[in-house]
Ligand SMILES: Nc1ncnc2c1ncn2[C@@H]1O[C@H](COP(=O)(O)OP(=O)(O)O)[C@@H](O)[C@H]1O
């Protein structure tokens with residue numbers, strides 16, 4: 001059995017895997033934030049709460065209706081995305097003519113309300129959600145065990161991130177989105193319904209958060225604070241990648257997950273803060289973020 | 296909506312079959328500042344008319360009002376017999392009016408071809424991509440480039456080419472020759488004449504009246520948000536002194 005710098009390979013690969021898992025969630029969540037910020041110019045502070053809603057709605061579907069994981073994977077992003085569409089139509093859309101700050105305050109307030117409602121109803125102890133039977137078990141790679149469900153999470157996240165990137169960068173719908181991000185007035189003057197594009201984009205970003213929530217349900221305990229804890233790190237990821245950059249969100253999400261994992265191996269004390277240290281350095285050196293366009 | 300005398304008159308002229316676009320009593324504001332003070336002009340089908348006037352006269356604002364992107368506007372803008380003043384920009388575009396802004400509005404995050412393909416078809420009868428490339432061969436060579444990497448002249452061709460696909464019948468062109476080299480100005484002049492031959496109706500904003508005289512049927516002189524004179528292109532030589540005075544050249 002070989003060793004690397006005195007670290008047993010099980011520990012190294014184990015932490016790298018954990019890093020990739022965390023990175024999968026960072027990427028999915030920061031991607032949603034980036035898509036929303038790009039078009040709406042709003043920092044969606046409700047994102048963590050919407051991720052938590054995703055996990056909870058999956059749990060509720062199972063608990064109250066007996067609908068399992070595979071259906072939840074489809075139903076939950078659509079259902080939570082629809083609540084996002086209602087929020088955008090009823091409240092967020094009224095703030096577009098105001099400063100960024102108002103959107104931030106509104107979505108932050110909404111996050112507190114949503115988390116409070118769930119805490120009231122379900123407490124903070126958390127609910128269990130088991131791994132679907134098809135994905136129980138692990139692959140023996142010789143040097144480590146790779147749990148099937150974790151492999152699945154990484155694969156789904158990577159596929160959804162790539163698909164989103166493809167749609168935005170390579171399709172006609174994506175061209176509308178990019179153009180409306182740059183100059184919504186002119187895009188409207190071409191006959192495109194920009195307000196509807198904005199609403200659907202918000203719904204899509206929220207749907208991504210909810211999908212992350214469903215994926216997380218069998219790994220972490222489903223509890224009202226799960227989003228609040230994670231979202232702080234995700235905001236740091238978004239700042240590092242560059243506000244509004246799609247590719248930046250994806251690459252930075254996975255990359256920082258890995259860096260965090262490596263830090264846990266080589267300097268465990270630093271693992272909780274490494275992302276924030278990187279954020280501070282990036283802000284000093286390249287304030288627009290690694291992939292951000294400087295205007 | 297109570298029908299004003301202006302609305303009624305404009306609607307009546309449109310119903311006669313005469314003008315494609317009739318603007319009357321058009322007023323417009325940016326916040327508190329009153330910019331358009333009762334614009335009156337009309338455009339018949341197949342015509343090229345210009346709005347001539349000094350910087351700040353309100354020409355761009357007039358086009359924005361027609362297109363529905365000037366938030367505060369009042370009066371009557373009748374197109375094919377339909378009142379536009381209350382419609383949102385996207386509905387106006389869908390009726391077959393297309394806008395080429397003064398700043399050109401090329402999207403940096405879109406390639407040349409994506410820029411060309413962006414405006415949706417609103418009516419049948421627009422040019423095909425091949426026809427647009429035949430009109431502007433430079434664009435075809437650079438179809439995969441980032442839109443804003445083109446030269447100023449190429450960006451202007453892109454901005455014009457982009458609205459020819461849509462099937463729009465009325466084109467609003469805001470100073471398409473501004474800041475361009477003479478040979479490119481000439482090419483744009485040829486293009487406008489060809490578009491006229493193909494049946495497009497064009498409202499052209501210009502400060503260069505030599506250029507305007509080479510392509511237009513009629514000129515409206517705009518000053519302080521009003522049309523103060525109308526000069527048929529055939530009479531332009533006789534009115535040259537007056538025009539110099541209007542434009543301050
Ligand atoms: N966005 C704006 N906000 C406030 N005032 C404006 C704006 N755009 C133009 N104006 C003012 O409106 C007047 C008319 O401008 P404009 O229509 O652009 O003139 P032109 O196109 O004839 O040069 C000018 O006095 C200009 O300063």
Ligand SMILES: [Mg+2]
Pocket residue numbers: 354355356397
């Ligand atoms: Mg102007």
